[in-house]
Amino acid sequence: MNGKLLIGLRQTELQHLTECSGPIKASRRDIAWGLSQGLTGGTTVSGTMIGAHRAGIPVFVTGGIGGVHRGGEISMDVSADLTELGRTPMAVISAGIKSILDIPRTLEYLETEGVTVAAFGPSSYFPAFFTPSSGYQAPIHVKCARDAAELIDYNLSLELGSGILIGVPIPADLAAEGQAIEEAIKTVLQEASDKGIQGKDVTPYILERVNQITKGDSLKANIALIKNNADIGSKIALELSYIRNQKAHNRRTKHRHATTQDGKRQGRPVVIGGSNVDLMSSIRSQEIIYGDGTNPGSINVSLGGVGRNVADCMTRLGASPLFLSAIGRDSQGDMLLSLSSHMDTSCISVLDRYSTATYSCVLNSDGQLIIAVGDMDISSQITPEYVSQFEEELQSAPLVCIDGNIPTETIEYVCKFCDQNSIPVWYEPTCIDKSIKPFRSDCWKSLSYISPNVKELCMIADHLSGKAVTPFQDRFTLQEKMDMSIELSQKLLHHIYCVVVTLGEDGVLVCRNADAHHPFLVGSTSLRETTSRKSAVHYPACTAEKMASVSGAGDCLAGGMLAGIVRQASANECMLSGLIAARASIQSYLTVPPTISTLTQSGLPSWQSRQLQI
Structure with missing residues (x-):
C-alpha cells in the first residue's frame, strides 16, 4: 500500500485498494519493486506467505492457490505459490486447486518441493475448488482441526523450512452449484486457448467470463468458499495456539528446577x-462533536x-x-x-x-x-x-x-x-x-x-x-x-x-x-x-x-x-x-x-x- 507491505488491512485501506488505479499483483519477485516504487496492489499466495511469516503468523486462509498451468510441461508456466510453499514454513488453508490448472502435475510439483499436502474432512481426495473432489488422492488426510494443528505444530517444531497445503472441500450444500460452474470453466478454458490468452492473464480472464456465464453464481460460490475456509482455518489456528501454549507450559514445568553453575536456580521474569x-x-x-451527532x-x-x-x-x-x-x-x-x-x-x-x-x-x-x-x-x-x-x-x-x-x-x-x-x-x-x-x-x-x-x-x-x-x-x-x-x-x-x-x-x-x-x-x-x-x-x-x-x-x-x-x-x-x-x-x-x-x-x-x- 503506497510502497509499504501491510499485514492486515483496515476497512478504509481495503476500499482504497479497490479504487486505486493500476494496482499490481505482487508475488515474491514483485515485492521489492513495489516497495521501491511506492506502488499499491494485492499479494498472491506467495507474497502473502512472505509477509505473514515475517509477522510471525503461522496459518493463513485463501480461496485457491496457483499451480502448474495446463501445458506447463512445455511452457514452464508454474505459479510461484508452489515454490514459496517449498521454502516458507506457513500452513495455507485453501479450497484446493482450480480445475483451470493441471491438478496432477501441480501435486507432483509440490511433492518435488517437499510440501506437505493434506485433504481436510471426511474424504481423502484433494478438492478442486468448485468441486469437492479432483479425482486425485491427497498424500495425507486430516479429519479435524486438531489433527491439522498437530501436523502444523510438528512441521514448525522440526524447523523443516517448508510449508503445508491443506485442501478444504466445498460445503455439501454448494456442491451442485459448483458442478455447474465447473462445466462453465471447461467452456471458458477452450475460449482462452482459442484467443491465445496465456500466463498471468489466464486466471483473471477465466474468472470474469465464468462469472458472466453463471450470472454471478461463481462469485457467490467464491465468497462462500472463502467463508468456509476462514471458518476451518480459524479453528485450526485456535487448536495450534492451544498446542503450542501447552508445550510452553510443559517446558516451563520441566525446567522449573534448572540451576546455574553456581547452584542458584535459574528463573524467568x-x-x-x-x-x-x-x-x-x-x-x-x-473538530470533535459532543452530544448529538456522530464523529x-x-x-x-x-x-x-x-x-x-x-x-x-x-x-x-x-x-x-x-x-x-x-x-x-x-x-x-x-x-x-x-x-x-x-x-x-x-x-x-x-x-x-x-x-x-x-x-x-x-x-x-x-x-x-x-x-x-x-x-x-x-x-x-x-x-x-x-x-x-x-x-x-x-x-x-x-x-x-x-x-x-x-x-x-x-x-x-x-x-x-x-x-x-x-x-x-x-x-x-x-x-x-x-x-x-x-x-x-x-x-x-x-x-x-x-x-x-x-x-x-x-x-x-x-x-x-x-x-x-x-x-x-x-x-x-x-x-x-x-x-x-x-x-x-x-x-x-x-x-x-x-x-x-x-x-x-x-x-x-x-x-x-x-x-x-x-x-x-x-x-x-x-x-x-x-x-x-x-x-x-x-x-x-x-x-x-x-x-x-x-x-x-x-x-x-x-x-x-x-x-x-x-x-x-x-x-x-x-x-x-x-x-x-x-x-x-x-x-x-x-x-x-x-x-x-x-x-x-x-x-x-x-x-x-x-x-x-x-
Whole structure:
C-alpha cells in the first residue's frame, strides 16, 4: 500500500485498494519493486506467505492457490505459490486447486518441493475448488482441526523450512452449484486457448467470463468458499495456539528446577497484571462533536491490559516472562489467547463467572486519548491466593513486574514476598487513580522500580504528604517538568532504587540511587547494594515517522526496559530498548505491534542522553 507491505488491512485501506488505479499483483519477485516504487496492489499466495511469516503468523486462509498451468510441461508456466510453499514454513488453508490448472502435475510439483499436502474432512481426495473432489488422492488426510494443528505444530517444531497445503472441500450444500460452474470453466478454458490468452492473464480472464456465464453464481460460490475456509482455518489456528501454549507450559514445568553453575536456580521474569480487549475509536476530524451527532472515524479491536502489554513486549524481545492474569471463559477470552499464541499464557486463570476485561477509548485526530471506559471487574480475581501458587517461580525470578490493575492486597503480598526473598519489584502505576495503591501502606518501600508519568508522580507525592500541594500544569516546559520530577523523585529514592518518569513526546527521566552509567538492578545479589550516589538522566524519545496511538507506548517502554534489564544490558541499551519499543507502539493502532522484535532493535539509532543535577 503506497510502497509499504501491510499485514492486515483496515476497512478504509481495503476500499482504497479497490479504487486505486493500476494496482499490481505482487508475488515474491514483485515485492521489492513495489516497495521501491511506492506502488499499491494485492499479494498472491506467495507474497502473502512472505509477509505473514515475517509477522510471525503461522496459518493463513485463501480461496485457491496457483499451480502448474495446463501445458506447463512445455511452457514452464508454474505459479510461484508452489515454490514459496517449498521454502516458507506457513500452513495455507485453501479450497484446493482450480480445475483451470493441471491438478496432477501441480501435486507432483509440490511433492518435488517437499510440501506437505493434506485433504481436510471426511474424504481423502484433494478438492478442486468448485468441486469437492479432483479425482486425485491427497498424500495425507486430516479429519479435524486438531489433527491439522498437530501436523502444523510438528512441521514448525522440526524447523523443516517448508510449508503445508491443506485442501478444504466445498460445503455439501454448494456442491451442485459448483458442478455447474465447473462445466462453465471447461467452456471458458477452450475460449482462452482459442484467443491465445496465456500466463498471468489466464486466471483473471477465466474468472470474469465464468462469472458472466453463471450470472454471478461463481462469485457467490467464491465468497462462500472463502467463508468456509476462514471458518476451518480459524479453528485450526485456535487448536495450534492451544498446542503450542501447552508445550510452553510443559517446558516451563520441566525446567522449573534448572540451576546455574553456581547452584542458584535459574528463573524467568514474572509479570502480574491485567489482560483485556481494547476497543479503540479514532476520530478523523480535528473538530470533535459532543452530544448529538456522530464523529466520523475508525474503530479498531486489539489486545490490552498493562501487564499483558508489558509481558507481550518482553516476549517479543526474547525475555520469556511468566505471565499471571485472569480472563473470562468467553469469546473475548478465546480471542485474547489465540492472538497471544506467541506468549506463555499457560498460567492465566480462566474464570467462568466473570467476563474478560474490556477497555474502550476515544482518540482525537492526533492519536491523543480523549476519554476511556473500562470494565475491569475480573482483575479483582488476581488474588494473593492465585499468585501464591507460583511462589517457586517468584522466588527464582530475576525481577517481578506488577501493574495497578491488580488488587491492593495482591500488591502488598507480592511486595512482602519479594522483599523477604530479595527480588526487585517494578510497579507500573497504570493510571492516576491506581498509581497510589502501593502507597496506602508501607509496602511501597519494598519496590525497586516505579514508572509513573508526571501526573501520576504528583498524585503519589500528594498522597504521601497528605494534601494536594503539587502545582503541576500541562503548560509546563520540559525543564519545569524535569525539575519538579527530580524534586518529587528524591523523596521516593529514600526507599525506591529507581524512578522512571515518562514525559510523553519528551522522552524519559530516570532518577536512581546509582551512577548514571551503572547497570540497572536485577536479581537478588545486588538488591541492597545501593550507594549514596544519585543520578538523574534525561533520555529523549526516538523520533516517530507517524503517530497512530499513544495508548501502548508507556507499557512498551517498560517492557523494552525490562527486557534489557533482565539480560543485564548496559543502562543506555536498556533505555534504547524501551524507547524503540515505545516508538513502534506509537506508530501502530496495536498496543504491542509485531514490529517490536529483537531484529528491529539490532540497529540502534544515533542518540544522546543528558545528565542532570540531583
